[in-house]
Amino acid sequence: MLEIEIDGKKLTVPTGSTVMDAANSIGVHIPHFCYHKKLSIAANCRMCLVQVEKAPKPLPACATPVTDGMKVYTHSDMAVKAQKGVMEFLLINHPLDCPICDQGGECQLQDLAVGYGQSGSRYEEEKRVVANKNLGPLISTDMTRCIHCSRCVRFTEEIAGYQELGMPGRGEHTEVMSFIGKTVNSEISGNVIDLCPVGALTSKPFRYSARTWELSRRKSVGAHDGLGANLVVQVKNNQVMRVLPLENEAINECWLSDRDRFSYEALNSAARLTQPMVKDGGQWKVVGWQEALELVATKLKGITASHGADSVAAIASPNSTLEELYLLRKSLAGLDIRNLEARTRLGDVRFETKAAGWLGQSIVDLAASESLLLIGSTLRKEQPLLAQRLRQSVKKGLKLALINPHDDELLCAVAGKLVVRPDQLVEGVLAVLKAAADITGKAVPADIDLAGVEVSTEARALAELIVAGEKKSLVLGNIALQHERAAELHAAAAALAEIAGATLGLLRDGANSVGADIVGFATNKDLITANKKAYVLLHSELADLKQGAKAAFEGAEFVVAMTSFADEARDYADVLLPVSPFSETSGTFVNMEGKPQSFNGVVRPLGETRPAWKVLRVLGNILGLNGFDYDSSEAVRGDVLNGDIAKVLDNTPAKAVAVKAQATAGLVRLAEVPLYETDALVRRAPSLQATVDAESAAQLRANAATLASFGLVAGGNACVQQGGASVTLAVAEDAGLPDQVVRVPFGRATLALGSGAIEVIKA
Amino acid sequence: MVTSNQAPTLSAESQAQIDRELAKYPADQRRSALMSALRIAQVEHRWLSNELIAVVADYVGVPPIAAMEVATFYNMFDRAPVGRHKITVCTNLPCALSGGYKAADYLKQKLGIGFNETTADGKFTLKEGECMGACGYAPVLLVNNHSMCNHMTPDAIDKKLAELE
Amino acid sequence: MTVYVKGVVFEGVDFDDPKHWGIEAYMARGGYTALKKILSTGMTQDEIIAEMKTSGLRGRGGAGFPTGLKWSFMPRSFPGQKYLVCNTDEGEPGTFKDLDIIVDNPHALIEGMIIGGFAMGITVGYNYIHGEVFEAYERFEAALEEARAAGFLGDNILGTSFCFQLHGHHGYGAYICGEETALLESLEGKKGQPRFKPPFPASFGLYGKPTTINNTETFASVPYIIREGGQKFLELGKPNNGGTKLFSVSGHVNRPGNYEIPLGTPFSELLEMCGGMRDGKKLKAVIPGGSSAPVLPADIMMQCTMDYDSISKAGSMLGSGAVIVMDETTCMVKALERLSYFYFEESCGQCTPCREGTGWLYRVVHRIEQGLGRPEDLDLLLSVGGNIAGRTICALGDAAVMPVQGMLKHFRSEFEHHIEHKQCLVPGF
């Protein structure tokens, strides 16, 4: 600990602190632009110059280490003169376009100029003009405003993991840009907008749509992945105009994924469903809520009466709130309907956890692991901010290892990896398990047959890594959980975790996957191929479900879609109920670490839209059920989460599953849900759909040898046939895939495809 | 923007030279050879197009924007086509005191071009340079980045220009 | 052709011999005996560093920091890799001495670096060579090959357990890379942008490892010091200003060139060695230590001796030893305009005061030179300069301001004349 005095206030700070750290700790504000607590120190803006006793020159607070007994003056003549001098330099080439600048009102330069600037300018030479750059559909540029703080550049390099922005040029000709002709493609790129202290980088979708002071700020929670990022939603005239991160160090830190940031565009989409509708003789007809819900009640009652309660199923998006799911369950339970599923992409009905499946620990704890074995995950796309956090952990010593069916860059050092065919993921885990059993001398459970499992050197290295040390984690990602042998992967991973003394975790895909498990939206039956007579859909659409869903719905007697959008479900539903997206309802998401986060609606529901929990409450009443007199979502929540949440979380496999290595050959498909195909909102956000990531959702990728074996060329087209259907996709090369693997994503472009044997021909 | 569907390549000789530079640095510090690699690529292709920069970045193993930063920071890299011979005249103060501007003026008049221009036949490009660390030998010219010419009086300039093909 | 007088770096070099730079000629004049002495007599690291301290050798790169002291800062027992770096970036206008060292006596530098490596327990070194002198870089690489072939470089030097690898690294045109931390960034393959200090290179240098950086001439002086003893070197100069030093004399003298003379030699003698003023013109002013040093008028300069203390007392700096001589025909406005352009052009652009301020300074001086100056411009220049100096990451900011301050201190009336009459007082260049 070191002693320091700042503006006469004495304090002690840990060794290694900077003057800026010390000042921040006692709430003394030192003006700055380039300094950012999450980025490396650049000390280039010089705005934070302060006077340090005995130093002949003012020193930058952000970069000056505290020495014992140091005395700092942040407002002395020397300090203020230096700060004013810097401010003058920053302003001489800065345009005076605050009135038309999107940053106006939240501009650090503008704010500080008020305190440190002068009224007139002494600079009478010509001002610099800098050409704007095209950084893609998300980030807009006004480069003349750039003050060269280099935050955005450091962000791409240090936080996003790959330098996409740079500062070519020298001296005053230095300009921030991406490589000529390239856009910024990071899945967390939008953070540079927040980092930019001036209006050089602003949000393209938001551009010119509102002035910041017209916006009201409301808290919410990210609705697209299991992280549960905390949000500030900015609203004008009852419309969501912009989404920003709300800092929460334990969850999203100060960042936001582009998915959470830009998906709001869908909230204002023309495709919104605004009135209840029923299909009447093949024609859609607008009806009142009462009429619609009565119809639903009658239909469900009728079908359960004639075909039994098992003939009805409810399928909900894992991004539905806890309250919605609970009331859906409760209302259907009144009709004895028990077929409930929110794990819409589960590949294996045998997969079952003892209680709700979760990360197995907090996000912070996971990141503090010594080693982490990630099985079957395209982490950067599945959980963009978790990938970012682990990247920082790797820099601090985390050994991150992978068993994956691809070799995608995590943009951080990887301590070991095993790349296998997607249908050999189980065998990959078994190999590591066998090696781990071998190293530790521990026995594997009887249901796991290790006969014929070959241990490669890579598998052995992974085993050594995961058995060593104290704090270890083993995590199954989306590819594993959506795998058709997910239950075997689960069993093998659990056994490996047990032998290695590692914590087993599941990376849940939805914003409320864990909550859905808690509510009981997990039936372990394939509700789609079972061709039920009636389906109740909550926020879920075809692209959220398994192939074949459309046929199942079309074949059903009755389908009610509780949805925010009118454009898809009208093809197969009989009743459309406009329910609120997350922005228009209060509710709760339980994130991957089992943390419930409740939020309020940030805008009024659009048109006749109603929060689904309210709709279901009315449905319960119409069905004549008891216990439906909730007056708030909090009251609903109280009924679900009424004890220690830890007790309802448990990743242990619920039943033993026989695991045995299987041989495979031939062409196999790796089908993942792409970054911007995850849910109804994301799929309708035009800016996200204009990204390079969105483009890849309609691509077939394979390694060069595999492409060649089918006569395919990158840039050409391929016709993919599977399950009796075919689609044409653009072809791209992916050197990280094993031979005879085609990466054909699961999304709208490939919805027609079934499962099983796959064929590829040149188109 | 340059549009050529044919990505430029590095000759085997250039690659061998780059490999020699790479060998000077620790295996995990390939980036250290980036400047040399760009120099070698520029010698082969005369100037650094965006495409060529990307090729060099790929060869060294750095993000293309990192190579772009380097290619635009050091002023001996040419980011636009230059003539067969690039002549850079030092006009910094010590040289100016001993005829730096006079040499430049003589060249301008003789070649009929100004600074940052190329003769119509594509033979010569004239550039103004900063101190080349040879002030005692002023006026100095640098020919094609790598050949320093001292005491460049008009006669010496005539002779030099005649030598250059 | 360069004119040399007498000094430790070029001692015994026969410039008429075309192979004077080669290893044979070097060894014939006593080269590599210092290294052999160390390796055969078992001279310890401490003894070498003590000898360096005794010599009073001050860094020849510009800052004049005592070399022995710098070497003693190197953490000798640091477990990982450490680096030794030579600064042959030499871009300071007026300076051209390091060029001659690597062209005419590269082995002195190589031997000096090997000894430095030994003294600080360093096994890998790089020499960063100025971009515009490619032929000199090739000469240095050739000398390295000779030294490797002779067993002075590489593994198990002269049969001992001492290993030292040395490589040349070629710059490509950026003055700022002479600043030692910019040089390190450049050596790492990045833009040459100086790092904020602390941490200093001795703890966080090349690739984040402890690193010692010295100027070419500094290293090239080492063999002499080890061979002949620090005391002898010290006595060549004067106290606190040990040894001889290379002065690069340019501008209006009859014989510009490098002069290696004892520190403390009167300027007037140096001027005489250079054959006096060109065309018999009158001396007007001298920039005594490279373009970053404040200019001194003739009368002050003629009173100075060429050493750190005397020049500093006169209000300037010995710097890198570049002596830019200007006669009565030189227009100081033009001279300053050209220098200001240089700093504007060479600012790395990283920190605000230098990026924005150097352009401002240049544009105002340029305006004055163009006859568009205003009386208040001179105070504006000083004020803007005051907002740059001492506020930047590296000393280029200060360097850009010093010529302005020096010129306005000693030649303000000439600037005022220029503003008033919209033309030069004297023709200039």
Ligand SMILES: Cc1cc2nc3c(=O)[nH]c(=O)nc-3n(C[C@H](O)[C@H](O)[C@H](O)COP(=O)(O)O)c2cc1C
């Ligand atoms: C802008 C700037 C340019 C410099 N250029 C050089 C140079 O060209 N050569 C050099 O040796 N030192 C130069 N230096 C000084 C170096 O930073 C460093 O002090 C020196 O290399 C240390 O070596 P020495 O102790 O042997 O002098 C420069 C410093 C600054 C601030």
Ligand code: SF4
């Ligand atoms: S003072 Fe100039 S050269 Fe030095 S770091 Fe700052 S901008 Fe770069």
Ligand code: FES
């Ligand atoms: S915040 Fe310290 S220099 Fe920018």
